[in-house]
Amino acid sequence: MTYDEAVDYILNIPKFTKKNSLEHTRQCLRFLGNPERELKVIHVAGTNGKGSVCVYVEAMLRSEGKSAGLFVSPHLVRMNERIRIRGEQISDREFVRVFEKVMEKVREMERQGFPHPTFFEILFGMAVTAFADAGVEYAVLETGLGGRLDATNAVEHPAVTAIASIGMDHREILGDTLxxxxxxxxxxxxxxxxxxxxxxxxxxxxxxxxxxxxxxISCKKIGKNAFENLRIEHKNIAFSCTNAYYGTTAWKLHNTGLYQAENAVLALEVMRSLTGGSGRPHLWREALARVTWEGRMEEILPGIYIDGAHNVNAVQRFAESVHARGPHRKAVLFSAVQEKDYEEMTACLCRSLDADFYVVTHLEDKRAMDAEKLAEAFARYTDRPVEVRKSPREALSYVRKHQDGRTVYCLGSLYLAGMLKELAREL
Structure with missing residues (x-):
């Protein structure tokens, strides 16, 4: 089997199976030999920032000489991005090997009358199998949707849990109140x-x-007073921790999102717990400064940034980060999927960013929001030009042609961020 064949199979799983119970996921793990039991698991949930917290924890673990696996979602360009071992995405060959190993057990499950695992169950099973096979000590797991019923919650004995920022998202599934x-x-x-x-x-x-x-159980809240954002430089943000344990030296992240300091401090507290207070913060400081997290205020071309903000809370925090960079000319490229509150997101962008023009486009996804409807939403909140382009390729071409010294911010969907990142690699 080739890598493309394995990916194609996984992508087509939603066409022939449905959401399974958490007990079904546990059954999948039993068929796989419970590889998750060989791992010290850090389990992270949240509406926004949970992927960043996972990446920061994993980087700091490696700085302490620990071996770690990282499971995150979604991917931006290639499915391998979801499974990383010792800081590296698994290779195409390893992806296929683990896929085939998992599918052998899936066929055995089906012969015994169990339903086929879902898209996310397969990837989660592949991740913990890959981690156990690689002999890593720690596994940092990001939940997919929610937490309580998420496949990753089949892990019964994590070492520590963490919850990043909570906001209104996926209301049709998770509920319509905080x-x-x-x-x-x-x-x-x-x-x-x-x-x-x-x-x-x-x-x-x-x-x-x-x-x-x-x-x-022990429960610690990481308050807004646990850190202070000091300054935003060209591609970095500096912050200080108010807890003396972390010292008085400024911490730096290779990112300009103000919200990332909050994610980093949450990750720091998780690390402090994992090391029993005997960790080496000077190593953590160096590790965090080296982290690059794709799709989060990432510059993919000169002056063109992509960001995964895809709900109202994330868009509000994104706008705060843009403002913190000081006065500059701006343009916005936006798209969204149907279940998101695109009306409120567009209102927030128009109220907060004061862009010179807006470009909306249609995602190559069955859940994509119609670009014309997005344009109508923008027109309700701004008198600035709103351009409609049929595809991300055409939209990127338009903003590049009309950039004229402006900083272009592209957001609204991680799907959009991934598509633009892939297109930028062709240029």
Whole structure:
């Protein structure tokens, strides 16, 4: 089997299977020999920032000389991005090897009358199998959707759990209040396992605290006063930690998103717990400064940035980061999928960014929002020009042609970020 054949099979899984129970995922793991039990798992949920927290924790683990695997989603360009071992994406050959190993067990499951695993179950099974086969000590796992019913929550004994920023997203599945969404995220909490979370709205904070109290576990809130953003440089943000444990030297991230300091401090507290307070923060500082996280305020071409902001909360925080860079001329390229609150996202962008012009486009996805409807939404909130382009390729071509010294921000969907990143590689 080739890599492309394996990827094609995985992408077509949603056409012939449905969401399975968490018990089904546990059954999948049993057929695989429970590879997750050989790993010290760091399990991270949240609406926004959970992928960044995972990447930061994994980088700091490696700085301490630990071997670690990283499982994140979605991918931007290639599926290998979801599974990383010791800081490297798994190769095409390794991807196929692990896929075939997992599928052998899937066929055995089906012969015994169990349903076929879902898209995410297959990838999760591949990840923990790859990690166990590689002999890594730690596995940093990002939840897919929610937490309570997510396939990654089949891990019964993580070493630590963490919850990044919580906001309104996936309301059709997780609920339409912060309390309901927070309850789904807090579903990853386990007895005897400490949890760390980023301070949010009082409603979501309370849900997490009450869930932790009910389990009788340590629960630490990382408050807004745990750090201070110091300055934004060309491609970096500097911040300081208020906890003396981390010293007085400024910390630096290779990113200009203000929200990344919050994610980094949450990751720092997770590391402090994992090392029992005997870690080496000077190594963590160096590791964080080296991290590059694709699709998060990433410059893909001169003056053209992509960002994965795809819900109202993320767009608001994105706009704050753009403002912090000081006065400059701006343009926006935007797209979204149908289930997102595109109306409020467009309103936020128009109120906050004061761009010279906006470009909307249609994603190459069955869930894509119609570009003409997106343009109508923008027109309700701005009198600046709004251009419609049929594809991300045409949209990127347009903003490059009309850039004229402006900084172009591309957001609204991780699918859009991935497509533009791939197109930029051709230029």
């Amino acid at each position: 309390e309901q969404i927070a309850a789904e995220k807090a579903g990853i909490l386990k007895k005897h396992v400490p949890v760390f979370y980023s301070e949010g709205a009082e409603a979501s904070n309370r849900v997490i605290e009450e869930r932790a109290a009910g389990l009788g």
